[in-house]
Amino acid sequence: MFRRDFIAAGALALLGTAPALAQQSRKAAARAPVILVVGDSLSAEYGLPRGSGWVALLEKRLAQEKIGATVVNASVSGDTTAGGRARLPALLRQHGPTHVVIELGANDALRGLPLTNTRDNLAWMVEQSQAAGARVLLVGMQMPPNYGADYARRFAALFEAVAKERKVPLVPFLLHGIADVPDSTALFQPDRIHPRAEAHPRMLDNVWPQLRKLL
Incomplete structure:
Protein backbone atom coordinates (compact mmCIF):
# COMPACT_ATOMS: atom_id res chain seq x y z
CA MET A 1 0.00 0.00 0.00
CA ARG A 31 10.41 36.25 -25.74
CA ALA A 32 11.10 39.16 -28.06
CA PRO A 33 14.10 38.47 -30.29
CA VAL A 34 17.46 39.93 -29.37
CA ILE A 35 19.75 40.15 -32.40
CA LEU A 36 23.45 40.39 -31.57
CA VAL A 37 25.65 41.58 -34.43
CA VAL A 38 29.34 40.75 -33.97
CA GLY A 39 31.25 42.40 -36.77
CA ASP A 40 34.04 44.71 -37.83
CA SER A 41 34.12 48.19 -39.38
CA LEU A 42 31.68 47.15 -42.12
CA SER A 43 29.04 46.86 -39.41
CA ALA A 44 30.38 49.51 -37.01
CA GLU A 45 29.54 52.55 -39.20
CA TYR A 46 33.18 53.39 -39.83
CA GLY A 47 33.41 56.80 -41.49
CA LEU A 48 29.63 57.16 -41.64
CA PRO A 49 27.11 59.45 -39.97
CA ARG A 50 25.55 57.72 -36.99
CA GLY A 51 22.43 55.80 -37.91
CA SER A 52 23.31 55.29 -41.57
CA GLY A 53 25.01 51.89 -41.39
CA TRP A 54 23.27 48.65 -42.32
CA VAL A 55 22.81 47.58 -38.69
CA ALA A 56 21.02 50.83 -37.85
CA LEU A 57 18.95 50.39 -41.00
CA LEU A 58 18.11 46.89 -39.78
CA GLU A 59 16.47 48.37 -36.70
CA LYS A 60 14.31 50.55 -38.94
CA ARG A 61 13.44 47.59 -41.16
CA LEU A 62 12.34 45.56 -38.14
CA ALA A 63 10.11 48.42 -37.01
CA GLN A 64 8.60 48.71 -40.48
CA GLU A 65 7.92 44.97 -40.52
CA LYS A 66 6.42 45.24 -37.01
CA ILE A 67 8.92 42.75 -35.62
CA GLY A 68 9.53 43.58 -31.98
CA ALA A 69 13.23 42.77 -31.88
CA THR A 70 16.12 44.44 -30.13
CA VAL A 71 19.37 44.89 -32.05
CA VAL A 72 22.69 44.95 -30.20
CA ASN A 73 25.53 46.12 -32.41
CA ALA A 74 28.73 44.76 -30.86
CA SER A 75 30.85 45.45 -33.93
CA VAL A 76 34.35 46.88 -33.53
CA SER A 77 36.33 48.52 -36.31
CA GLY A 78 39.48 46.58 -37.12
CA ASP A 79 38.30 43.45 -35.35
CA THR A 80 39.44 40.01 -36.48
CA THR A 81 37.83 36.62 -35.92
CA ALA A 82 40.23 36.12 -33.01
CA GLY A 83 39.03 39.37 -31.47
CA GLY A 84 35.42 38.38 -31.97
CA ARG A 85 36.10 35.00 -30.45
CA ALA A 86 37.61 36.63 -27.37
CA ARG A 87 34.67 39.00 -26.95
CA LEU A 88 31.83 36.61 -27.69
CA PRO A 89 31.40 34.74 -24.35
CA ALA A 90 30.85 37.96 -22.40
CA LEU A 91 28.45 39.25 -25.06
CA LEU A 92 26.39 36.07 -24.90
CA ARG A 93 26.19 36.28 -21.11
CA GLN A 94 25.36 39.97 -21.08
CA HIS A 95 22.73 40.10 -23.80
CA GLY A 96 21.30 36.56 -23.97
CA PRO A 97 20.65 36.88 -27.71
CA THR A 98 18.11 34.78 -29.55
CA HIS A 99 19.95 35.46 -32.83
CA VAL A 100 23.63 36.10 -33.55
CA VAL A 101 24.90 37.61 -36.80
CA ILE A 102 28.63 37.00 -37.31
CA GLU A 103 30.30 39.36 -39.77
CA LEU A 104 34.04 38.88 -39.39
CA GLY A 105 36.98 37.71 -41.44
CA ALA A 106 37.87 40.58 -43.74
CA ASN A 107 40.57 41.91 -41.42
CA ASP A 108 42.06 38.43 -41.12
CA ALA A 109 42.64 38.47 -44.87
CA LEU A 110 43.90 42.05 -44.94
CA ARG A 111 46.50 41.12 -42.30
CA GLY A 112 47.47 37.88 -44.01
CA LEU A 113 46.42 35.69 -41.11
CA PRO A 114 46.22 31.91 -41.69
CA LEU A 115 42.92 30.88 -43.24
CA THR A 116 42.76 27.82 -40.98
CA ASN A 117 42.69 30.13 -37.96
CA THR A 118 39.91 32.20 -39.48
CA ARG A 119 37.86 29.12 -40.17
CA ASP A 120 38.43 27.67 -36.69
CA ASN A 121 37.49 30.95 -35.01
CA LEU A 122 34.29 31.31 -37.01
CA ALA A 123 33.30 27.71 -36.35
CA TRP A 124 33.92 28.18 -32.62
CA MET A 125 31.83 31.36 -32.53
CA VAL A 126 28.95 29.65 -34.32
CA GLU A 127 29.15 26.65 -32.00
CA GLN A 128 29.21 28.77 -28.84
CA SER A 129 26.29 30.89 -30.03
CA GLN A 130 24.26 27.76 -30.79
CA ALA A 131 25.15 26.30 -27.39
CA ALA A 132 23.77 29.47 -25.82
CA GLY A 133 20.46 28.85 -27.58
CA ALA A 134 20.82 31.40 -30.38
CA ARG A 135 20.13 31.00 -34.06
CA VAL A 136 23.14 32.04 -36.10
CA LEU A 137 23.57 33.82 -39.42
CA LEU A 138 27.05 33.79 -40.91
CA VAL A 139 27.94 36.69 -43.19
CA GLY A 140 30.62 35.96 -45.78
CA MET A 141 33.19 38.16 -47.41
CA GLN A 142 35.23 37.95 -50.62
CA MET A 143 38.64 39.30 -51.51
CA PRO A 144 39.41 41.35 -54.66
CA PRO A 145 41.26 39.69 -57.56
CA ASN A 146 44.59 41.31 -56.68
CA TYR A 147 44.86 38.88 -53.76
CA GLY A 148 45.16 36.06 -56.27
CA ALA A 149 42.46 33.79 -57.65
CA ASP A 150 43.43 30.81 -55.49
CA TYR A 151 43.50 32.78 -52.24
CA ALA A 152 40.20 34.49 -53.06
CA ARG A 153 38.60 31.11 -53.78
CA ARG A 154 39.86 29.53 -50.56
CA PHE A 155 38.84 32.54 -48.50
CA ALA A 156 35.26 32.53 -49.81
CA ALA A 157 35.10 28.75 -49.40
CA LEU A 158 35.88 28.83 -45.69
CA PHE A 159 32.61 30.64 -44.96
CA GLU A 160 30.71 28.06 -47.00
CA ALA A 161 32.45 25.23 -45.15
CA VAL A 162 31.64 26.61 -41.69
CA ALA A 163 28.01 27.26 -42.63
CA LYS A 164 27.66 23.73 -43.98
CA GLU A 165 29.36 22.06 -41.02
CA ARG A 166 27.37 23.94 -38.40
CA LYS A 167 24.14 23.92 -40.47
CA VAL A 168 23.60 27.68 -40.40
CA PRO A 169 22.46 30.02 -43.20
CA LEU A 170 25.06 32.03 -45.04
CA VAL A 171 25.10 35.41 -46.74
CA PRO A 172 27.78 34.62 -49.34
CA PHE A 173 29.04 38.18 -49.84
CA LEU A 174 28.03 41.17 -47.74
CA LEU A 175 29.21 43.57 -50.46
CA HIS A 176 27.41 41.90 -53.36
CA GLY A 177 26.14 44.57 -55.72
CA ILE A 178 28.64 47.03 -54.29
CA ALA A 179 32.19 45.72 -54.67
CA ASP A 180 31.44 43.52 -57.68
CA VAL A 181 29.86 46.09 -60.00
CA PRO A 182 31.68 47.91 -62.86
CA ASP A 183 31.91 51.33 -61.20
CA SER A 184 32.35 50.15 -57.64
CA THR A 185 34.70 52.97 -56.58
CA ALA A 186 31.79 55.40 -56.54
CA LEU A 187 30.22 53.38 -53.71
CA PHE A 188 33.29 53.41 -51.47
CA GLN A 189 34.91 55.95 -49.20
CA PRO A 190 38.31 57.33 -50.30
CA ASP A 191 40.11 54.38 -48.65
CA ARG A 192 38.35 52.07 -51.16
CA ILE A 193 37.68 49.61 -48.35
CA HIS A 194 34.64 50.96 -46.54
CA PRO A 195 31.34 51.51 -48.37
CA ARG A 196 29.71 54.93 -48.39
CA ALA A 197 26.39 55.46 -46.64
CA GLU A 198 24.44 55.05 -49.89
CA ALA A 199 25.75 51.48 -50.20
CA HIS A 200 24.49 50.33 -46.81
CA PRO A 201 20.84 49.83 -47.82
CA ARG A 202 22.11 47.27 -50.35
CA MET A 203 24.18 45.60 -47.62
CA LEU A 204 21.04 45.27 -45.52
CA ASP A 205 19.17 43.87 -48.52
CA ASN A 206 21.90 41.21 -48.81
CA VAL A 207 21.49 40.21 -45.17
CA TRP A 208 17.74 40.61 -44.71
CA PRO A 209 16.33 37.59 -46.62
CA GLN A 210 18.32 35.07 -44.59
CA LEU A 211 17.81 36.89 -41.29
CA ARG A 212 14.07 37.26 -41.90
CA LYS A 213 13.78 33.48 -42.25
CA LEU A 214 15.43 32.99 -38.86
CA LEU A 215 13.01 35.45 -37.25
Missing part, protein backbone atom coordinates in the same frame (compact mmCIF):
# COMPACT_ATOMS: atom_id res chain seq x y z
CA PHE A 2 2.79 2.38 0.96
CA ARG A 3 4.53 1.80 -2.39
CA ARG A 4 1.35 2.38 -4.40
CA ASP A 5 0.60 5.56 -2.46
CA PHE A 6 4.18 6.76 -2.90
CA ILE A 7 4.09 6.18 -6.66
CA ALA A 8 0.70 7.87 -6.97
CA ALA A 9 1.91 10.88 -5.01
CA GLY A 10 4.99 11.12 -7.22
CA ALA A 11 2.88 10.97 -10.35
CA LEU A 12 0.61 13.72 -9.06
CA ALA A 13 3.64 15.86 -8.25
CA LEU A 14 4.97 15.44 -11.76
CA LEU A 15 1.58 16.26 -13.23
CA GLY A 16 1.47 19.34 -11.06
CA THR A 17 4.75 20.62 -12.48
CA ALA A 18 3.74 20.02 -16.10
CA PRO A 19 1.64 23.20 -16.46
CA ALA A 20 4.44 25.26 -14.92
CA LEU A 21 7.01 23.80 -17.30
CA ALA A 22 4.70 24.37 -20.25
CA GLN A 23 4.19 27.97 -19.17
CA GLN A 24 7.95 28.53 -18.94
CA SER A 25 8.36 27.06 -22.42
CA ARG A 26 5.68 29.35 -23.82
CA LYS A 27 7.33 32.37 -22.18
CA ALA A 28 10.71 31.46 -23.69
CA ALA A 29 9.15 30.99 -27.11
CA ALA A 30 7.33 34.31 -26.82
Whole structure:
Protein backbone atom coordinates (compact mmCIF):
# COMPACT_ATOMS: atom_id res chain seq x y z
CA MET A 1 0.00 0.00 0.00
CA PHE A 2 2.79 2.38 0.96
CA ARG A 3 4.53 1.80 -2.39
CA ARG A 4 1.35 2.38 -4.40
CA ASP A 5 0.60 5.56 -2.46
CA PHE A 6 4.18 6.76 -2.90
CA ILE A 7 4.09 6.18 -6.66
CA ALA A 8 0.70 7.87 -6.97
CA ALA A 9 1.91 10.88 -5.01
CA GLY A 10 4.99 11.12 -7.22
CA ALA A 11 2.88 10.97 -10.35
CA LEU A 12 0.61 13.72 -9.06
CA ALA A 13 3.64 15.86 -8.25
CA LEU A 14 4.97 15.44 -11.76
CA LEU A 15 1.58 16.26 -13.23
CA GLY A 16 1.47 19.34 -11.06
CA THR A 17 4.75 20.62 -12.48
CA ALA A 18 3.74 20.02 -16.10
CA PRO A 19 1.64 23.20 -16.46
CA ALA A 20 4.44 25.26 -14.92
CA LEU A 21 7.01 23.80 -17.30
CA ALA A 22 4.70 24.37 -20.25
CA GLN A 23 4.19 27.97 -19.17
CA GLN A 24 7.95 28.53 -18.94
CA SER A 25 8.36 27.06 -22.42
CA ARG A 26 5.68 29.35 -23.82
CA LYS A 27 7.33 32.37 -22.18
CA ALA A 28 10.71 31.46 -23.69
CA ALA A 29 9.15 30.99 -27.11
CA ALA A 30 7.33 34.31 -26.82
CA ARG A 31 10.41 36.25 -25.74
CA ALA A 32 11.10 39.16 -28.06
CA PRO A 33 14.10 38.47 -30.29
CA VAL A 34 17.46 39.93 -29.37
CA ILE A 35 19.75 40.15 -32.40
CA LEU A 36 23.45 40.39 -31.57
CA VAL A 37 25.65 41.58 -34.43
CA VAL A 38 29.34 40.75 -33.97
CA GLY A 39 31.25 42.40 -36.77
CA ASP A 40 34.04 44.71 -37.83
CA SER A 41 34.12 48.19 -39.38
CA LEU A 42 31.68 47.15 -42.12
CA SER A 43 29.04 46.86 -39.41
CA ALA A 44 30.38 49.51 -37.01
CA GLU A 45 29.54 52.55 -39.20
CA TYR A 46 33.18 53.39 -39.83
CA GLY A 47 33.41 56.80 -41.49
CA LEU A 48 29.63 57.16 -41.64
CA PRO A 49 27.11 59.45 -39.97
CA ARG A 50 25.55 57.72 -36.99
CA GLY A 51 22.43 55.80 -37.91
CA SER A 52 23.31 55.29 -41.57
CA GLY A 53 25.01 51.89 -41.39
CA TRP A 54 23.27 48.65 -42.32
CA VAL A 55 22.81 47.58 -38.69
CA ALA A 56 21.02 50.83 -37.85
CA LEU A 57 18.95 50.39 -41.00
CA LEU A 58 18.11 46.89 -39.78
CA GLU A 59 16.47 48.37 -36.70
CA LYS A 60 14.31 50.55 -38.94
CA ARG A 61 13.44 47.59 -41.16
CA LEU A 62 12.34 45.56 -38.14
CA ALA A 63 10.11 48.42 -37.01
CA GLN A 64 8.60 48.71 -40.48
CA GLU A 65 7.92 44.97 -40.52
CA LYS A 66 6.42 45.24 -37.01
CA ILE A 67 8.92 42.75 -35.62
CA GLY A 68 9.53 43.58 -31.98
CA ALA A 69 13.23 42.77 -31.88
CA THR A 70 16.12 44.44 -30.13
CA VAL A 71 19.37 44.89 -32.05
CA VAL A 72 22.69 44.95 -30.20
CA ASN A 73 25.53 46.12 -32.41
CA ALA A 74 28.73 44.76 -30.86
CA SER A 75 30.85 45.45 -33.93
CA VAL A 76 34.35 46.88 -33.53
CA SER A 77 36.33 48.52 -36.31
CA GLY A 78 39.48 46.58 -37.12
CA ASP A 79 38.30 43.45 -35.35
CA THR A 80 39.44 40.01 -36.48
CA THR A 81 37.83 36.62 -35.92
CA ALA A 82 40.23 36.12 -33.01
CA GLY A 83 39.03 39.37 -31.47
CA GLY A 84 35.42 38.38 -31.97
CA ARG A 85 36.10 35.00 -30.45
CA ALA A 86 37.61 36.63 -27.37
CA ARG A 87 34.67 39.00 -26.95
CA LEU A 88 31.83 36.61 -27.69
CA PRO A 89 31.40 34.74 -24.35
CA ALA A 90 30.85 37.96 -22.40
CA LEU A 91 28.45 39.25 -25.06
CA LEU A 92 26.39 36.07 -24.90
CA ARG A 93 26.19 36.28 -21.11
CA GLN A 94 25.36 39.97 -21.08
CA HIS A 95 22.73 40.10 -23.80
CA GLY A 96 21.30 36.56 -23.97
CA PRO A 97 20.65 36.88 -27.71
CA THR A 98 18.11 34.78 -29.55
CA HIS A 99 19.95 35.46 -32.83
CA VAL A 100 23.63 36.10 -33.55
CA VAL A 101 24.90 37.61 -36.80
CA ILE A 102 28.63 37.00 -37.31
CA GLU A 103 30.30 39.36 -39.77
CA LEU A 104 34.04 38.88 -39.39
CA GLY A 105 36.98 37.71 -41.44
CA ALA A 106 37.87 40.58 -43.74
CA ASN A 107 40.57 41.91 -41.42
CA ASP A 108 42.06 38.43 -41.12
CA ALA A 109 42.64 38.47 -44.87
CA LEU A 110 43.90 42.05 -44.94
CA ARG A 111 46.50 41.12 -42.30
CA GLY A 112 47.47 37.88 -44.01
CA LEU A 113 46.42 35.69 -41.11
CA PRO A 114 46.22 31.91 -41.69
CA LEU A 115 42.92 30.88 -43.24
CA THR A 116 42.76 27.82 -40.98
CA ASN A 117 42.69 30.13 -37.96
CA THR A 118 39.91 32.20 -39.48
CA ARG A 119 37.86 29.12 -40.17
CA ASP A 120 38.43 27.67 -36.69
CA ASN A 121 37.49 30.95 -35.01
CA LEU A 122 34.29 31.31 -37.01
CA ALA A 123 33.30 27.71 -36.35
CA TRP A 124 33.92 28.18 -32.62
CA MET A 125 31.83 31.36 -32.53
CA VAL A 126 28.95 29.65 -34.32
CA GLU A 127 29.15 26.65 -32.00
CA GLN A 128 29.21 28.77 -28.84
CA SER A 129 26.29 30.89 -30.03
CA GLN A 130 24.26 27.76 -30.79
CA ALA A 131 25.15 26.30 -27.39
CA ALA A 132 23.77 29.47 -25.82
CA GLY A 133 20.46 28.85 -27.58
CA ALA A 134 20.82 31.40 -30.38
CA ARG A 135 20.13 31.00 -34.06
CA VAL A 136 23.14 32.04 -36.10
CA LEU A 137 23.57 33.82 -39.42
CA LEU A 138 27.05 33.79 -40.91
CA VAL A 139 27.94 36.69 -43.19
CA GLY A 140 30.62 35.96 -45.78
CA MET A 141 33.19 38.16 -47.41
CA GLN A 142 35.23 37.95 -50.62
CA MET A 143 38.64 39.30 -51.51
CA PRO A 144 39.41 41.35 -54.66
CA PRO A 145 41.26 39.69 -57.56
CA ASN A 146 44.59 41.31 -56.68
CA TYR A 147 44.86 38.88 -53.76
CA GLY A 148 45.16 36.06 -56.27
CA ALA A 149 42.46 33.79 -57.65
CA ASP A 150 43.43 30.81 -55.49
CA TYR A 151 43.50 32.78 -52.24
CA ALA A 152 40.20 34.49 -53.06
CA ARG A 153 38.60 31.11 -53.78
CA ARG A 154 39.86 29.53 -50.56
CA PHE A 155 38.84 32.54 -48.50
CA ALA A 156 35.26 32.53 -49.81
CA ALA A 157 35.10 28.75 -49.40
CA LEU A 158 35.88 28.83 -45.69
CA PHE A 159 32.61 30.64 -44.96
CA GLU A 160 30.71 28.06 -47.00
CA ALA A 161 32.45 25.23 -45.15
CA VAL A 162 31.64 26.61 -41.69
CA ALA A 163 28.01 27.26 -42.63
CA LYS A 164 27.66 23.73 -43.98
CA GLU A 165 29.36 22.06 -41.02
CA ARG A 166 27.37 23.94 -38.40
CA LYS A 167 24.14 23.92 -40.47
CA VAL A 168 23.60 27.68 -40.40
CA PRO A 169 22.46 30.02 -43.20
CA LEU A 170 25.06 32.03 -45.04
CA VAL A 171 25.10 35.41 -46.74
CA PRO A 172 27.78 34.62 -49.34
CA PHE A 173 29.04 38.18 -49.84
CA LEU A 174 28.03 41.17 -47.74
CA LEU A 175 29.21 43.57 -50.46
CA HIS A 176 27.41 41.90 -53.36
CA GLY A 177 26.14 44.57 -55.72
CA ILE A 178 28.64 47.03 -54.29
CA ALA A 179 32.19 45.72 -54.67
CA ASP A 180 31.44 43.52 -57.68
CA VAL A 181 29.86 46.09 -60.00
CA PRO A 182 31.68 47.91 -62.86
CA ASP A 183 31.91 51.33 -61.20
CA SER A 184 32.35 50.15 -57.64
CA THR A 185 34.70 52.97 -56.58
CA ALA A 186 31.79 55.40 -56.54
CA LEU A 187 30.22 53.38 -53.71
CA PHE A 188 33.29 53.41 -51.47
CA GLN A 189 34.91 55.95 -49.20
CA PRO A 190 38.31 57.33 -50.30
CA ASP A 191 40.11 54.38 -48.65
CA ARG A 192 38.35 52.07 -51.16
CA ILE A 193 37.68 49.61 -48.35
CA HIS A 194 34.64 50.96 -46.54
CA PRO A 195 31.34 51.51 -48.37
CA ARG A 196 29.71 54.93 -48.39
CA ALA A 197 26.39 55.46 -46.64
CA GLU A 198 24.44 55.05 -49.89
CA ALA A 199 25.75 51.48 -50.20
CA HIS A 200 24.49 50.33 -46.81
CA PRO A 201 20.84 49.83 -47.82
CA ARG A 202 22.11 47.27 -50.35
CA MET A 203 24.18 45.60 -47.62
CA LEU A 204 21.04 45.27 -45.52
CA ASP A 205 19.17 43.87 -48.52
CA ASN A 206 21.90 41.21 -48.81
CA VAL A 207 21.49 40.21 -45.17
CA TRP A 208 17.74 40.61 -44.71
CA PRO A 209 16.33 37.59 -46.62
CA GLN A 210 18.32 35.07 -44.59
CA LEU A 211 17.81 36.89 -41.29
CA ARG A 212 14.07 37.26 -41.90
CA LYS A 213 13.78 33.48 -42.25
CA LEU A 214 15.43 32.99 -38.86
CA LEU A 215 13.01 35.45 -37.25
